[in-house]
Amino acid sequence: xxxSVNPGGSVxxxxxxxxxxxxxxxxxxxxxxxxxxAGRTHLVADLSGxxxxxxxxxxxxxxxxxxxxxKGGDLRLAAVQPQVFKVLDLAGFTGIMKLYDxxxxxxxSFGVQA
Amino acid sequence: MDGPREPASAASAAPDRRVAxxxxxxxxxxxxxxxxxxxxxxxxxxxxxxxxxxxxxxxATMIAAGHSTEDAAALTRRLWTREIASQGNTRSLARVxxxxxxxxxxxxxxxxxxxxxxxxxxxxxxxxxxxMGIPLYLTATDFGDGSQAVFSSGRxxxxxRASIAVPFLFSPWRVGGRLYLDGYMADPLPVGVAIKEGxxxxxxxxxxxxxxxxxxxxxxFAFQVSSILSNNLLKSQFAFHALAHHAEVIPIIPxxxxxxxxxxxxxxxxxxxxxxxxxxxxxxxLRRLLDAGSPTRAAAGS
Numbered sequence: 001x002x003x004s005v006n007p008g009g010s011v012x013x014x015x016x017x018x019x020x021x022x023x024x025x026x027x028x029x030x031x032x033x034x035x036x037x038a039g040r041t042h043l044v045a046d047l048s049g050x051x052x053x054x055x056x057x058x059x060x061x062x063x064x065x066x067x068x069x070x071k072g073g074d075l076r077l078a079a080v081q082p083q084v085f086k087v088l089d090l091a092g093f094t095g096i097m098k099l100y101d102x103x104x105x106x107x108x109s110f111g112v113q114a
Numbered sequence: 115m116d117g118p119r120e121p122a123s124a125a126s127a128a129p130d131r132r133v134a135x136x137x138x139x140x141x142x143x144x145x146x147x148x149x150x151x152x153x154x155x156x157x158x159x160x161x162x163x164x165x166x167x168x169x170x171x172x173x174a175t176m177i178a179a180g181h182s183t184e185d186a187a188a189l190t191r192r193l194w195t196r197e198i199a200s201q202g203n204t205r206s207l208a209r210v211x212x213x214x215x216x217x218x219x220x221x222x223x224x225x226x227x228x229x230x231x232x233x234x235x236x237x238x239x240x241x242x243x244x245x246m247g248i249p250l251y252l253t254a255t256d257f258g259d260g261s262q263a264v265f266s267s268g269r270x271x272x273x274x275r276a277s278i279a280v281p282f283l284f285s286p287w288r289v290g291g292r293l294y295l296d297g298y299m300a301d302p303l304p305v306g307v308a309i310k311e312g313x314x315x316x317x318x319x320x321x322x323x324x325x326x327x328x329x330x331x332x333x334x335f336a337f338q339v340s341s342i343l344s345n346n347l348l349k350s351q352f353a354f355h356a357l358a359h360h361a362e363v364i365p366i367i368p369x370x371x372x373x374x375x376x377x378x379x380x381x382x383x384x385x386x387x388x389x390x391x392x393x394x395x396x397x398x399x400l401r402r403l404l405d406a407g408s409p410t411r412a413a414a415g416s
Contacts, residue, residue, distance in 0.1 A: 019398075019399055021362065021399050021402070022362040022403055023402060023403060023406050052396070052399055054362055054365075054399065055355075055356035055357070055359075055363035055364075056362060058356050058357060059357055062357055083395070086365075087365055089349070090348070090349055090352050090353075090365060090367065091352055091353040091356050091357070092349050092352075093353075
């Protein structure tokens, strides 16, 4: 898994590529936690390059959703690929999270221009 | 029962990495689990336990007993035909129409279970769950209180008959003084059983129930309602287990481009193929987890 963070403006875009599973979820959670700790609570996860997530990845995402929302922010998902969408849907995430076709739309959903 | 496969538990996976295979409810689509097993076997990944629900119990049992894919597919074709649900249960019908005359009780089912019972007995005889080559757990739903029942011992035929007691279609089945209904009513994909039994990596093959294109009969109406309920239950239960525990759950949801009906045993080769395809897509992640050591430790804190 590769993660990159682009903290530009009031919305931080976290790009996650590869796969999130029991071996990599800690790294993802640490990266997301670091953003929230730094006061960046308007997060967009660019999942265009994410091929897979297991239950460990779901737990990392949910933990971040709870933390950002408790601070008035949110974690929103962009460009979710079909195989990942299937898992998110099965786990009920599509009912509690906001998903967008692409990063600019997700960033704009916070009321700012990409 | 010819041509048994080498029990998967004897394959090359290290014994401390407890891999469970969970086969959810899904009628004949559950044959996709045979494709999953083909892939696991090819990869040399051993299985520590098999869990089945509803029709998934049939395949879980055949896998735990060591049947080859070909043998299991042939057995399914003989066992799972339209005829098993074609004979009406006139007694139940009379009881529902005139309950004061004929009396009504909880042994209600609109179809006779005579043929399915005969076929289950022909296929599994007096074999017991505890005698399988791989530890086997079969789930049903307690009719009295709605709780999930897990059969880890006793006659295979009783557990399967209980787990496929589709409400209204087949009557609940009595085991040890209690009545049981189809396992999907408690959890269509019983991942929780694997977690409870100590599995670290759970390969969970689940199936969404199909929705009706046209609701043109009472039976289709009932199936539609059942599909809505079971699909929502599948999602909520999967979400709970995936988020509440530290076991690694790897969901495998085969994509069926062809519509699969309840008794489409003619499509078993296609179903197995789709099961293989879906399983192969997850193998890189499963392989990495197993190669890296204890997934529970790796996932801790996530």
